[in-house]
Each structure stands twice: as C-alpha cells, then as structure tokens.
C-alpha cells in the first residue's frame with residue numbers, strides 16, 4: 001500500500017497548557033513495497049508518526065493517505081478495522097501487550113478479532129512460531145512465564161499472524177541479545193521480500209537502516225530533517241551529528257581509511273568482502289582494480 | 290491524552306498561589322469549605338465570589354482551560370439549579386411551565402446552592418491545579434503529625450499516598466499504550482454492543498495489572514536497596530516553611546471571613 005503524508009501536524013493535548021507539537025508539517029511519500037527506515041533522536045516523533053498509519057491518532061492538521069484510506073482531522077475511515085487488519089504494528093516493547101493464558105491463544109488473538117477462521121489461524125501459528133525463533137513447545141505455556149526476549153517473539157508472532165500488507169516496526173529489536181536482534185531483523189527482511197510487504201522500521205541502529213532500508217527518513221523535533229537513499233544520507237556526517245546521530249560504522253571506517261591512506265573508497269553499499277578487496281588493492285598500490 | 294478533565298491535574302507555574310506553602314492552601318480551603326455554608330445574602334456570596342475569582346486570576350492559569358476543564362461539573366451545577374427550581378415551593382409564583390409552578394424561592398434557592406457548588410469545586414481545583422501531589426502529601430503528613438502520638442501510621446499513609454499519586458500518570462500512559470496496542474490487534478473499545486465492549490476490557494486490564502505488580506515489586510526492591518527503613522529518623526529534602534507571603538494570605542483570608550460575617554443577614 002502506498003503511504004502519503006501531506007503537511008501533517010500532530011499536537012498532543014491540544015488546547016491545554018500542556019499542548020505539545022510532536023509532528024510539525026511533515027510530508028513524505030512511501031511507495032508500495034519499499035522498506036523505509038525512520039531515524040531520529042529520542043523524542044523526535046517517530047512513535048507518534050507511526051500511530052498515524054493505522055488511525056490510532058489522526059492528524060491535527062493535514063492528511064494521511066494509506067492505500068485507499070484517507071485520514072484527516074474530521075474524517076476517519078468507516079472501515080477502521082479493515083485498515084488495522086492490513087497494517088501490522090509491532091510497538092516499542094510489544095511484550096507488554098500479552099494477556100492470554102497461553103502463547104497460542106495470544107498469537108491467535110489478532111487474527112480472531114479480524115475474523116480469520118480457526119483452522120487457518122492454526123496453520124499460520126505453526127508456520128510463524130519457528131520463524132520468530134520459538135519452538136512449538138511454547139504454545140501451551142503461559143506468556144508470563146517466558147523471558148523478556150521470548151515474550152517479544154510471541155508478541156511479534158501475534159502481529160505477523162494477521163498477515164498485514166504493511167509492517168510497521170517500532171524498534172523491534174531494542175533490548176534483545178545481539179544474535180537475536182540479527183535473527184529477528186533477518187526474518188522481517190525475508191518476509192518483506194517474500195510477501196512483497198511495505199515495511200516501515202523505526203530504529204536507532206544505523207547499521208540496520210543501512211543494511212535493510214532502501215529509503216531513509218531522518219526526523220528532528222517532529223520535522224523531516226533529511227530523506228533519501230541510505231548511502232546518500234549516511235555519508236553526511238556533519239549534518240547527522242547536528243541532530244545527535246552517528247554514521248554507520250562501515251562509513252566511519254571508510255572515512256578513517258581515506259584519512260590514513262589518502263585514497264578514497266566511495267561507499268556504494270558494497271559488502272564487507274568487496275570493501276576488503278578494495279582495501280587490498282589500495283594497500284598493494286593498485287587502486288584501479 | 291485528549292482528556293481535558295482538570296480536577297487533580299497540576300499545571301506548573303510561578304504565581305504566588307503556586308509558591309504558597311501547601312499547608313496554607315489546605316488550611317484556607319478547609320475553612321473556605323466551611324464558610325461557604327455560612328453565606329446567606331447577596332453581599333456574602335459576593336465576598337466569596339470575589340475571593341474565588343481573584344484567586345483564580347492570580348494563578349495565571351488560562352481561564353478557558355479552567356472553564357473547559359470543569360465541563361462535567363457545569364452539568365451537575367446546572368442540574369442542581371433546575372432541580373431546586375422545580376422542587377422548592379416557597380415565595381411567590383413567578384411563572385408556570387405546563388403544570389409546574391416556578392416559585393421565586395426556588396430560583397433563589399437554586400441559585401444559591403448552585404453557586405456554593407461552583408465555589409467549592411473552583412477553589413478545590415485551584416488547589417490541585419497549583420500544588421504538586423507530592424506537596425499535598427507532605428502537607429498532609431505534616432498536619433497529621435500529632436496523630437503519631439496515638440500510634441497512627443502517619444508516615445506510612447503519606448508514603449502510600451505519594452506513591453499512588455506518583456504512579457497515576459504512569460498508569461494512564463500505560464493504559465493508553467496498551468489500549469493502542471490492542472486496538473491495532475483489532476480490539477474495538479469504542480463501538481459495538483455493550484457485551485463486546487465489556488469483553489474488550491480484559492486484554493487491557495490484564496497487562497495493566499501485570500505491569501503494575503511488576504512495578505510495585507521493582508519499587509520495593511529499589512527502596513530497600515537504597516536503605517529505606519520506614520519513617521523513623523528520616524529527614525526531609527523539601528522542608529515546608531511558612532513565609533511572609535503565607536502570613537499575608539492568612540491575614541487576607543481573615544479579612545474575607547470578617548467581611549462575610551459582616552454581610553450575612
């Protein structure tokens with residue numbers, strides 16, 4: 001589904017002394033099928049932004065268009081439930097949303113609400129549980145007896161079981177072990193490719209953004225600060241530092257390399273192996289190959 | 290939160306009302322609540338209204354915010370007025386609606402009661418608007434101090450109060466967060482038959498309780514780790530102190546009481 005923000009403003013607690021503008025005149029377009037990373041310092045409005053996508057909040061001004069659904073201040077779509085079934089949101093710390101007696105029931109909660117039939121739900125659960133790195137032994141256990149990381153995986157499975165067209169991920173791997181982070185991100189990415197999803201990833205990890213996203217939006221204080229392809233955005237060190245962001249390590253490395261060897265290796269999202277080759281060439285004094 | 294109900298909501302500021310000692314504010318409100326019931330003439334109501342409105346202006350909290358925040362209470366006030374209009378049967382008949390006779394006594398009575406109600410709500414919400422919950426608890430603990438002699442657990446009570454007050458906003462945030470997460474999973478809290486909506490509460494309440502218990506456990510642990518051992522011999526970071534402005538306000542309030550007694554009939 002195409003997603004378009006047009007001059008969106010969002011104000012928390014409007015008309016009170018606590019009024020706070022969290023989104024300020026934000027416009028962008030996300031074509032269907034893209035993988036977009038949203039990056040910004042803490043409090044820059046990322047979580048607020050994603051809540052517009054399935055109508056949890058509506059813009060105080062401006063309009064949000066998600067596929068055929070139009071959301072403005074005065075007009076919420078009538079079939080909100082359909083919108084929500086097509087946008088899967090994995091919230092920041094989604095393990096807090098677990099409540100059922102067993103893991104299986106909790107995963108089935110979403111699809112049941114969206115009227116998927118029981119047989120189909122069973123099938124989906126058995127397909128998804130291994131994907132999120134759990135075994136089917138977990139299904140009969142209480143979600144409250146699991147570790148934080150396991151609970152996170154159950155919550156993610158609960159969102160995936162709805163089979164959304166758009167996957168919205170708000171720092172889905174924050175607080176997981178490094179290996180688990182890699183696995184989960186990889187799982188999201190292959191799902192994105194296989195099912196041709198539109199994926200929106202909120203992250204503090206420049207590495208993840210660089211690795212998976214084909215478009216990056218940098219937020220600062222609720223406004224769009226930068227936007228573009230990751231390899232274009234992430235080389236702008238000074239601009240990123242100004243909004244308390246760092247460049248990914250690979251780019252820092254290439255930067256330092258250039259300083260020490262006086263030989264640039266332009267970054268074009270090449271793999272580690274390719275970078276190693278370029279370095280060998282420079283070191284051997286044969287930069288042309 | 291789109292909630293605009295303001296009772297219990299603190300609005301930071303630096304007005305003299307904000308800076309008064311919380312004990313001063315609570316004492317004055319305690320006596321205000323009593324003297325509201327002494328008013329019985331136009332003059333005496335006038336004195337109270339001037340006092341209440343003046344206090345309101347001095348806080349420098351936007352008036353429209355206060356007025357809007359009291360919306361649910363306006364309804365009650367108007368309801369009280371109308372009730373008295375029809376129930377009281379004193380004085381002369383002013384006019385008749387269908388078979389209901391409206392007496393002059395009813396209008397006066399209704400107006401007086403509604404006015405009392407309004408004054409009480411306004412002044413007490415000025416307290417919570419200008420005083421942090423922590424200040425209120427400190428004041429209560431201090432004012433209940435004498436009860437310690439009869440082994441009343443004043444410190445524990447105050448601690449319980451301040452912890453609950455401290456966690457109200459946290460719980461509200463949590464509620465909002467969880468209800469958004471469940472709404473994304475297809476729960477409909479707002480429409481549908483009552484039975485369905487009642488069922489929708491479960492996915493909200495369970496996670497809320499789970500996290501509240503978890504928080505309580507963590508807090509107990511953190512307090513113990515930092516050497517908390519009850520109120521015995523514990524010193525205070527924010528000591529309450531009566532300043533010149535408090536004395537001034539007490540004198541002013543004494544004048545208000547005097548004027549009220551003078552204008553009563």
Ligand SMILES: Nc1ncnc2c1ncn2[C@@H]1O[C@H](COP(=O)(O)OP(=O)(O)OP(=O)(O)O)[C@@H](O)[C@H]1O
Nearest residue numbers: 012020022040041042043044045046047048049290
């Ligand atoms: N429910 C709320 N009521 C009032 N203000 C809020 C609320 N939620 C967020 N805000 C404010 O809006 C701004 C943006 O918050 P948001 O949660 O979108 O930030 P974020 O970019 O997701 O930050 P983080 O990286 O820490 O998750 C912040 O300044 C925050 O204080």
Ligand SMILES: [Mg+2]
Nearest residue numbers: 046047092170
């Ligand atoms: Mg956030």
